[in-house]
Amino acid sequence: MLVEENRICNSGKTDAPFFAWPWENFGNYKYLLYGPLIAKVLYSMAGEGNKEDTWCLHILILFVLRGLVHQLCSTYSNLLFLNRTRRLNQQGINFNQIDAEWHWDNFLILQAIVASFSYLCFPSLANLPIWDIRGTVCCLILHMGISEPLYYWMHRLLHSNILFPSYHWLHHSSKVPHPFTAGHATFLEHLLLCVIVGIPTLGTAFLGYGSISMMYSYVLGFDFLRCFGHTNVEVIPHSLFEAIPLLKYIIYTPTYHSLHHVDTRTNFCLFMPLYDLLWKTINANSWDLHKQICTKTNDRVPDFVFLAHVVDVMSAMHAPFVFRSFSSIPFGIKPFLFPMWPYTVLVMLIMWAKSKTFLFSFYNLRGRLHQTWVVPRFGFQYFLPFAAEGINNHIEDAILTADKIGVKVISLAALNKNEGLNGAVILKEIPQDVDEVFLTGATSKLGRAIALYLARRGVKVLMLTQSTERFIKVQKEASVDRQKFLVQVTKYQAAKNCKTWIIGKWMTPREQSWAPSRTHFHQFVVPPIIPFRRDCTYGKLAAMKLPEDVEGLGSCEYTMERGVVHACHAGGVVHLLEGWEHNEVGAINVDQIDVVWDAALRHGLKPLQI
Numbered sequence: 255m256l257v258e259e260n261r262i263c264n265s266g267k268t269d270a271p272f273f274a275w276p277w278e279n280f281g282n283y284k285y286l287l288y289g290p291l292i293a294k295v296l297y298s299m300a301g302e303g304n305k306e307d308t309w310c311l312h313i314l315i316l317f318v319l320r321g322l323v324h325q326l327c328s329t330y331s332n333l334l335f336l337n338r339t340r341r342l343n344q345q346g347i348n349f350n351q352i353d354a355e356w357h358w359d360n361f362l363i364l365q366a367i368v369a370s371f372s373y374l375c376f377p378s379l380a381n382l383p384i385w386d387i388r389g390t391v392c393c394l395i396l397h398m399g400i401s402e403p404l405y406y407w408m409h410r411l412l413h414s415n416i417l418f419p420s421y422h423w424l425h426h427s428s429k430v431p432h433p434f435t436a437g438h439a440t441f442l443e444h445l446l447l448c449v450i451v452g453i454p455t456l457g458t459a460f461l462g463y464g465s466i467s468m469m470y471s472y473v474l475g476f477d478f479l480r481c482f483g484h485t486n487v488e489v490i491p492h493s494l495f496e497a498i499p500l501l502k503y504i505i506y507t508p509t510y511h512s513l514h515h516v517d518t519r520t521n522f523c524l525f526m527p528l529y530d531l532l533w534k535t536i537n538a539n540s541w542d543l544h545k546q547i548c549t550k551t552n553d554r555v556p557d558f559v560f561l562a563h564v565v566d567v568m569s570a571m572h573a574p575f576v577f578r579s580f581s582s583i584p585f586g587i588k589p590f591l592f593p594m595w596p597y598t599v600l601v602m603l604i605m606w607a608k609s610k611t612f613l614f615s616f617y618n619l620r621g622r623l624h625q626t627w628v629v630p631r632f633g634f635q636y637f638l639p640f641a642a643e644g645i646n647n648h649i650e651d652a653i654l655t656a657d658k659i660g661v662k663v664i665s666l667a668a669l670n671k672n673e674g675l676n677g678a679v680i681l682k683e684i685p686q687d688v689d690e691v692f693l694t695g696a697t698s699k700l701g702r703a704i705a706l707y708l709a710r711r712g713v714k715v716l717m718l719t720q721s722t723e724r725f726i727k728v729q730k731e732a733s734v735d736r737q738k739f740l741v742q743v744t745k746y747q748a749a750k751n752c753k754t755w756i757i758g759k760w761m762t763p764r765e766q767s768w769a770p771s772r773t774h775f776h777q778f779v780v781p782p783i784i785p786f787r788r789d790c791t792y793g794k795l796a797a798m799k800l801p802e803d804v805e806g807l808g809s810c811e812y813t814m815e816r817g818v819v820h821a822c823h824a825g826g827v828v829h830l831l832e833g834w835e836h837n838e839v840g841a842i843n844v845d846q847i848d849v850v851w852d853a854a855l856r857h858g859l860k861p862l863q864i
């Protein structure tokens with residue numbers, strides 16, 4: 255049956271009545287549905303309204319708070335450095351799941367509408383007191399006596415052979431639970447959920463014990479527990495259940511609900527396992543698994559680590575634990591980031607003072623665990639002389655730690671260090687018919703490799719460097735018949751007739767102005783140069799697309815498209831896939847450039863565009 259249902263999961267129907275949301279095609283304009291409520295509140299603030307308008311204000315505040323509860327739970331769920339050892343499903347959440355759950359907040363709009371209509375039908379609801387202790391008791395009784403069992407049977411029905419393939423498959427199509435999965439269900443299911451939430455809240459109000467605080471706490475508590483069950487991180491200590499055994503039937507745990515997602519014939523309850531006990535659907539493994547997760551830390555050693563750093567304050571907000579959806583699209587500056595800027599600066603200062611290198615994201619490729627670790631430093635700090643030592647210590651510590659725990663390959667990001675595939679990607683972009691290039695940063699690690707490689711190909715390389723000594727050192731590495739292709743130049747003017755510029759050092763608009771019209775600027779400089787010339791083209795930082803069979807990848811690397819990573823990251827992946835033993839920290843072996851490129855293509859990594 256389990257296998258059966260899983261199969262249906264992937265091919266569920268979407269045309270059943272009340273499957274889709276009425277505002278399915280509105281996109282983000284759906285938030286305009288809050289418009290009438292906002293208008294009414296503004297109207298009353300202008301002094302024209304009456305009591306009913308405070309009710310509207312409460313609905314609005316409540317729905318902002320509900321969104322916040324979900325957001326905070328999402329943040330917690332994505333703080334891998336805090337909870338990696340307590341994760342239930344070890345897979346990452348991929349782009350497909352993020353896209354499917356994109357409009358997880360539809361039910362908040364629905365419930366705001368239902369709440370508004372409840373008021374319009376029963377105006378007496380406007381007169382609720384702030385607090386009524388009897389209401390709390392009444393609300394709990396209604397919840398336990400009606401909502402819980404009703405949800406239980408509704409959920410069991412949703413798993414029947416008729417309703418599952420028409421509706422409930424959608425919720426179960428999310429492979430790795432996440433707080434947003436809690437809201438991910440069909441319109442029909444959320445209409446039913448309105449009844450579940452409505453009985454204790456409106457019921458208490460109709461019985462005369464209603465209060466504003468009861469409304470807020472029940473609804474926010476309800477949301478929190480739904481998110482909590484889907485966090486994919488176990489937080490309740492098992493010792494608590496050992497001390498008070500009864501408690502395990504009163505409140506469920508993330509482990510408990512995660513088992514429902516694994517074995518869909520068990521653990522149907524809303525929040526209280528009591529009802530699964532009553533109707534004999536408790537998963538026998540529930541408490542053992544809970545104990546196992548709480549006592550045994552499953553801290554799997556990654557096979558590969560990409561050691562990155564934060565680019566700047568704006569891009570720091572692109573982290574998956576800030577906004578998951580934003581992180582799943584390439585980074586770009588968005589208006590909503592500006593109000594958060596001061597807080598992020600504060601976080602940066604705290605990180606500078608306190609933080610260690612931390613686990614940022616992960617994915618799996620062919621059974622191997624790949625992690626990105628972040629050095630708690632921002633790009634600009636790399637250019638501060640007094641910060642250099644701190645950064646070097648962090649990088650060194652991270653490398654030592656990785657080595658100690660048994661990481662097979664560690665790759666250092668752009669400002670930390672360059673790697674061979676970086677050069678390969680740039681070199682493969684240069685058209686075959688080019689016979690002359692201009693190269694800056696020419697005696698750097700990567701610049702040297704590019705110069706020597708092109709000289710072998712018979713391309714004349716104008717190497718910009720002030721140091722004749724360093725130039726000669728590189729030139730001598732080329733075979734005698736190729737040395738003539740390497741030419742030292744000391745001014746940008748020398749390249750005023752060359753249309754292929756390879757930039758390895760930051761350059762000013764004035765320096766760019768020497769390039770002839772229709773020049774293409776290839777780049778291996780971080781940060782990239784500002785595209786100042788309208789009549790020229792600019793290459794992006796070298797990057798490659800990860801193989802199609804990458805699993806659990808759900809965030810974009812900085813401005814890169816989905817699945818695309820910087821060449822230094824991709825280089826490490828190739829290294830691991832090939833099982834190479836050699837170290838890439840020293841000078842780049844020019845012979846390796848074609849080898850690493852061919853290996854990358856063979857393993858399914860793709861160049862972006864050539």
Ligand SMILES: [Zn+2]
Binds near residue numbers: 425
């Ligand atoms: Zn279910």
Ligand SMILES: [Zn+2]
Binds near residue numbers: 425435436484511
């Ligand atoms: Zn669920």
